[in-house]
Amino acid sequence: MRVSGPGLHGKCSTLAVMSDTPGSTAVLYDGHIVKLELQDGKWEIVRHRDAVSVLVLDGEGRMLCVRQPRRAIGTDTVEAPAGLIDDGETPEQAARRELQEEAGLDGDMRLLTRYYSSPGFSDEQIYLYHATNLRESRLPMDDDEQIEVEWLQPRAVLEGLRDGTMTGSATTVTAALYALQVQA
Known part of the structure; x- marks a missing residue:
């Protein structure tokens, strides 16, 4: 299941229901500057522009x-x-x-x-x-x-x-x- 809405600077963000399957990565938020991922159902990773x-x-x-x-x-x-x-x-x-x-x-x-x-x-x-x-x-x-x-x-x-x-x-x-x- 995914839910979309306005993100940073009017960009679209996506929220995803997490999976705890080993090796899985769920995108919790995808904005203009950062992306938030959940890896293996427990590791929150911020992908940020350099x-x-x-x-x-x-x-x-x-x-x-x-x-x-x-x-x-x-x-x-x-x-x-x-x-x-x-x-x-x-x-x-x-x-x-x-x-x-x-x-x-x-x-x-x-x-x-x-x-x-x-x-x-x-x-x-x-x-x-x-x-x-x-x-x-x-x-x-x-x-x-x-x-x-x-x-x-x-x-x-x-x-x-x-x-x-x-x-x-x-x-x-x-x-x-x-x-x-x-x-x-």
């Missing part, structure tokens, strides 16, 4: 961060520029686009690492890039984005991570990699 995050440092060693409201947690966050990879884009193209949209910058991109944001239940990978040789290059922001650019000293970013005022896995990994590079 994302990118970009580490940017200016000539004074400050880290580019963006402040923006995040509905899922009900507050503003300060984080590294980041976003989802669109259909047909490579991770590098997405990193370049996000940096242009959120900060009006472009540069040479180098992949630092990629990691799973929450591998216990989601397949989302985040590709972390370092942008250098920066130049102005602006793309329009998405209609739903309200972003303020902030240049922060790395020490302030690390303190924000320690005291909980800065959150988000991409920002945490970005700052940690930066700190490791400085100490290496």
Whole structure:
């Protein structure tokens, strides 16, 4: 039995009655950004679009961060520029686009690492890039984005991570990699 109705962004979602047959996968929800599956009748798996995050440092060693409201947690966050990879884009193209949209910058991109944001239940990978040789290059922001650019000293970013005022896995990994590079 299936029940359909409006999903995220007007897309159709599908709810399915679960099966506990070994090897079975039931799609519980299929939206614009995520798909929720039930495997073997007991494992909830979130299929999520992959994302990118970009580490940017200016000539004074400050880290580019963006402040923006995040509905899922009900507050503003300060984080590294980041976003989802669109259909047909490579991770590098997405990193370049996000940096242009959120900060009006472009540069040479180098992949630092990629990691799973929450591998216990989601397949989302985040590709972390370092942008250098920066130049102005602006793309329009998405209609739903309200972003303020902030240049922060790395020490302030690390303190924000320690005291909980800065959150988000991409920002945490970005700052940690930066700190490791400085100490290496």
